[in-house]
Amino acid sequence: MTPDVATDALSALDGLLGDGGESDGTSATDADRASGSGGPLIAVEDLSLSYGDLSVLSEMSLFVEPGEFVGLVGPNGAGKTTLLRAINGVLEPESGRVRVGGETVADLSSRAASRLVATVPQDTTVAFDFSVEDIVEMGRTPYHGRFGGDPDAAEAVDRALERTETARFRDRSVASLSGGERQRVVLARALAQETPALVLDEPTASLDVNHQVRTLELVADLVDGEGTAALAAIHDLDLAARFCDRLAVLADGDLLAVGPPSEVLTAETVGAAFDTDAAVLANPVTGTPAVTPLPNPGESDLxxxxxxxxxxxxxxxxxxxxxxxxxxxxxxxxxxxxxxxxxxxxxxxxxxxxxxxxxxxxxxxxxxxxxxxxxxxxxxxxxxxxxxxxxxxxxxxxxxxxxxxxxxxxxxxxxxxxxxxxxxxxxxxxxxxxxxxxxxxxxxxxxxxxxxxxxxxxxxxxxx
Missing domain, CATH: 3.40.50 (Rossmann fold)
Known part of the structure; x- marks a missing residue:
């Protein structure tokens, strides 16, 4: 697949991996240097963002260190996806800033930002009937020069396919895959990008229980083994507590709490974020918090x-x-x-x-x-x-x-x-x-x- 074809496909995929413009003179090693810049790898500083008159995020600050997996939890409409799209450069802040590896994302070209942040979007629909291998290879587009290819592409694609257990259908059309299989292919594409930061929007939403666990294990292993900074919006609070180092609870555009799952997932915080009563107990197998929503109580004088x-x-x-x-x-x-x-x-x-x-x-x-x-x-x-x-x-x-x-x-x-x-x-x-x-x-x-x-x-x- 030629770089031009890959570029056209990427444009159809919401521009998450690069705009296909001219090279800005930076190389693949810039991403490696970014991860060693010291301090948090992802830094969201006093970020505010609105859609028209609707304020979605208000003066939010959040930091993710190298080698840390942070889960972003909260109700629908809380602003989780908006935050992730500000981090990967798709949305530009009204005020405040987002830095990745010390670089202000809004100041970078899409190609340069894509060498710092890889994204697994919630919507994994692919508009073109490419093979699985072609889709994963698109993760290397930010490293394609204007007149040359990417010598590391084949090895990076192979590693990503193996890690996500998608190598066995690398030659199949992506249109023939189930939703769960397609989700794993999109994750493989993000891994092939080999960025120091990774953001994921509901990465387990369309997966069965086994692959939900496997996907989050894979992200956790990536974080532990390669020092990646990962931020994932996760709807399942129990899974988030099990695999994430810290949780950030987001509601109505504000962070209610940030910290280890055992400190953040309390009945009070869950109630405030989700407007529901809940019992939070330790999972007897994993020891991590397990949240059980409770129905609205009735009334009795007993x-x-x-x-x-x-x-x-x-x-x-x-x-x-x-x-x-x-x-x-x-x-x-x-x-x-x-x-x-x-x-x-x-x-x-x-x-x-x-x-x-x-x-x-x-x-x-x-x-x-x-x-x-x-x-x-x-x-x-x-x-x-x-x-x-x-x-x-x-x-x-x-x-x-x-x-x-x-x-x-x-x-x-x-x-x-x-x-x-x-x-x-x-x-x-x-x-x-x-x-x-x-x-x-x-x-x-x-x-x-x-x-x-x-x-x-x-x-x-x-x-x-």
Whole structure:
């Protein structure tokens, strides 16, 4: 493919890789020198940008160091794409400036800017029916001289195809690829550009789960291995937390928070950015923050105390809070996922040291909550210490923790927990399986709240 053909194609691809004009006299080694200029490699300084009368970015500052992967997160319309397009030189700031490798991007030609910043756009549609290899080779266009080719092109293209696992269809038409495959080809094109800075706009949006992880692993490896500075707009907060060194939370054109994922992804920040309630807990596998959006809570005048431990108890706490119920929890061990969930949802929780019994003070605090509650939810099977707390108390809503359907069992006097024999299984008949049960349902916010109401209105007893 000739440089002229590549240039025409690049113009159709939003001018992201160069304008095809005359060489400005700089060479491929300028990009190498830029990465060693000291200080942040990408520097956004007091940047403001508008579309007509609509202000999109307002006096924003953000810095990305060499060898750093920063995730840009925020709701739709927050200005993420606009920021990326200012960094790669497609949009010119109204005020402030963007520097890459010490160079002010707005002062550079498109060709010169393309030797500093490579872009993976959100829209990967290609207007021309080129082969995959031709598309990836377009990443080398900024290095084509007016009268000569690029001696490093073949090696750079091969490396990019291998790294993105697209070499096996290098000769296929890009029009024959799936959306996910095409996304990886566009990423390969950006890698072939071999720039010190890389910006990505929703690079995982059209990929399946496996390739989402693989793509972000690839970017992280590039950053770690070659000192690239990468800034990516990522819609999946959990993936962003897992792979990025830092996160920048953008909303309404302003940065709300910038820092390590564990410090930035809090319920307060997520709520402010996305206008939603959320629970933020540590992923049990990766240890990184995991964000769970919560439905808008309903309204209820009930006060319910939850007794139990583990993930099932955490789900019950969440469903009750979602239903608008005032929830207290405990006693349960420090560090238990149910305790962390309760704290995230601003529910009062009584905790005790793990692997120890209940001391007098902790037991008294739990019993105070039990006495103040309109109803008790016991998530079983309960340890002996917790079973003793609810023994003899009414009304009790029991939740079977070991059933995938989280069947709730209503009624009883609290003397038999949900893990006891006779508890109805999912799909079983409550009336047949237990004489103390008056209803059973899946544990949704509505059914748990209804279960508490029904228990209050007329709990069954062992004498019924």
């Amino acid at each position: 006060r319910v105390h939850v007794v139990g431990t583990g993930a099932a108890t955490a789900r019950v706490v969440s469903t009750l809070v979602t239903a608008g119920t005032t929830v207290t929890v405990g006693a349960l061990p420090d560090g238990d996922v149910a305790a962390e969930t309760a704290r995230q949802l601003a529910a009062e929780v009584v905790t005790a040291p793990p692997f120890g019994g209940l001391d007098v003070e902790t037991e008294a605090a739990a019993r105070d909550h039990l006495a103040a509650a309109d109803a008790i939810v016991a998530v079983g099977p309960l340890p002996d210490a917790l079973r003793s707390l609810v023994r003899g108390r009414e009304p009790v809503v029991r939740v079977a923790a070991d059933d995938a359907s989280a069947t709730t069992v209503l009624g009883g006097d609290g003397d038999r927990d949900a893990g006891s024999p006779g508890r109805p299984r999912a799909g079983g008949s409550p009336e047949r399986d237990s004489p103390t049960v008056d209803a059973a349902a899946r544990a949704t916010p509505e059914t748990v709240a209804l279960g508490v109401r029904r228990a209050l209105d007329g709990p069954a007893s062992a004498d019924d």
